[in-house]
Amino acid sequence: MTTKVFSARAIEQLPERYRANFINSLSGFKSANLVGTRSINGVNNLALISSVFHVGANPPLVGMIMRPHTVVRDTLSNIKETGVYTINHVHSAIVEKAHQCSARYAANVDEFKAVGLHADISSTINAPFVAESRIKIGLELAQINVIELNQTELVIGRIVEVSVGASFLLDDGYVDIEKADSVAVSCLDSYHRTERIDRYSYAKPEQALDSIWKKRTMENTHDPKS
Amino acid sequence: MTTKVFSARAIEQLPERYRANFINSLSGFKSANLVGTRSINGVNNLALISSVFHVGANPPLVGMIMRPHTVVRDTLSNIKETGVYTINHVHSAIVEKAHQCSARYAANVDEFKAVGLHADISSTINAPFVAESRIKIGLELAQINVIELNQTELVIGRIVEVSVGASFLLDDGYVDIEKADSVAVSCLDSYHRTERIDRYSYAKPEQALDSIWKKRTMENTHDPKS
Numbered sequence: 001m002t003t004k005v006f007s008a009r010a011i012e013q014l015p016e017r018y019r020a021n022f023i024n025s026l027s028g029f030k031s032a033n034l035v036g037t038r039s040i041n042g043v044n045n046l047a048l049i050s051s052v053f054h055v056g057a058n059p060p061l062v063g064m065i066m067r068p069h070t071v072v073r074d075t076l077s078n079i080k081e082t083g084v085y086t087i088n089h090v091h092s093a094i095v096e097k098a099h100q101c102s103a104r105y106a107a108n109v110d111e112f113k114a115v116g117l118h119a120d121i122s123s124t125i126n127a128p129f130v131a132e133s134r135i136k137i138g139l140e141l142a143q144i145n146v147i148e149l150n151q152t153e154l155v156i157g158r159i160v161e162v163s164v165g166a167s168f169l170l171d172d173g174y175v176d177i178e179k180a181d182s183v184a185v186s187c188l189d190s191y192h193r194t195e196r197i198d199r200y201s202y203a204k205p206e207q208a209l210d211s212i213w214k215k216r217t218m219e220n221t222h223d224p225k226s
Numbered sequence: 227m228t229t230k231v232f233s234a235r236a237i238e239q240l241p242e243r244y245r246a247n248f249i250n251s252l253s254g255f256k257s258a259n260l261v262g263t264r265s266i267n268g269v270n271n272l273a274l275i276s277s278v279f280h281v282g283a284n285p286p287l288v289g290m291i292m293r294p295h296t297v298v299r300d301t302l303s304n305i306k307e308t309g310v311y312t313i314n315h316v317h318s319a320i321v322e323k324a325h326q327c328s329a330r331y332a333a334n335v336d337e338f339k340a341v342g343l344h345a346d347i348s349s350t351i352n353a354p355f356v357a358e359s360r361i362k363i364g365l366e367l368a369q370i371n372v373i374e375l376n377q378t379e380l381v382i383g384r385i386v387e388v389s390v391g392a393s394f395l396l397d398d399g400y401v402d403i404e405k406a407d408s409v410a411v412s413c414l415d416s417y418h419r420t421e422r423i424d425r426y427s428y429a430k431p432e433q434a435l436d437s438i439w440k441k442r443t444m445e446n447t448h449d450p451k452s
Contacts, residue, residue, distance in 0.1 A: 053279045092423055
């Protein structure tokens with residue numbers, strides 16, 4: 001296999017667009033989520049965010065990286081103003097509508113209506129969920145830190161509500177996001193379905209791994225009745 | 227579809243192990259990377275990290291969330307002591323060895339040897355690459371921030387070297403990590419291959435999306451000769 005090697009200097013000299021694609025590809029697969037917010041004027045907003053990541057389970061924290069003054073500016077200002085937002089998984093049937101949410105709509109445009117998705121009202125927080133989504137999370141803003149290195153903002157929220165299709169939830173708390181058809185993202189614009197290789201047991205030194213998934217499948221307990 | 231709804235209070239009261247699986251599932255698919263470091267005593271270390279994420283392309287920055295005093299403690303202290311580390315994509319053929327790296331080996335154990343992977347020497351930084359990996363990134367530590375909410379540490383590195391199989395690199399800078407067989411992770415222990423749905427054009431209001439991937443495939447230019 002021929003390998004291409006890029007030095008720091010070579011990376012610096014890449015054309016801007018090429019470098020954006022190149023560097024965005026390197027971290028690996030990302031999550032695909034629609035972030036729902038509502039402005040103080042009551043306009044719903046929906047943004048496609050591929051930078052959502054797990055921060056911790058206790059307390060339940062989720063982070064995302066946002067760049068001010070870009071297409072997510074309305075999302076970011078709504079979060080700062082209302083202190084709440086929703087994260088909604090993208091599955092393959094809504095990928096095109098989700099990607100369309102990354103267009104730079106004016107602040108007074110409701111992206112739900114513009115792309116043809118539907119807003120679900122939350123009884124607990126003042127932010128809209130995506131009705132079509134199969135895994136929906138309501139969050140309260142916990143903190144925002146500016147990353148001085150590039151002036152992006154790290155937004156961390158605390159999970160205060162979760163809606164998940166009962167058939168995706170296993171008895172050990174694992175949510176089968178593949179069964180929910182949640183997609184993965186690579187780079188800025190590529191969407192991928194997944195196919196499970198396996199789930200493995202907690203690794204210990206000098207001990208062979210056990211397959212959790214095949215075992216479950218054999219015992220036919222991976223799909224709890226609901 | 228029956229939906230299960232969890233309130234903040236219900237989440238708080240979940241058993242610890244269940245909650246860890248549950249919350250870890252919710253953010254969506256994650257990257258699967260092996261992080262290579264070397265101790266000041268010259269012992270190579272390799273850790274499986276599913277929290278690597280893109281921070282920015284210019285300067286080229288990558289972040290990861292690490293919890294001190296856990297199995298990644300050696301990785302974290304090596305990064306702090308040497309200021310450098312490598313990030314290496316996991317592909318399906320090395321998934322089990324990669325997962326085994328998440329076992330709690332003693333600080334004087336070289337995980338490369340323990341799990342049967344091979345270390346490649348870097349000419350530029352004092353940290354080992356994974357020879358088997360198809361996409362390898364060398365980084366210099368840029369900053370570490372403690373996230374006070376849960377005492378995890380956000381480690382941000384600047385990319386100073388990239389090695390990528392030439393056949394995975396497209397002419398617009400996109401790295402075809404699916405062709406490289408890079409895997410995605412869900413929750414703590416599930417690994418997934420991917421199948422591309424499509425790449426889409428840059429979204430604009432009132433304009434239909436274009437398919438980049440099918441177009442490329444038809445023009446047969448998505449697989450540049452190298």
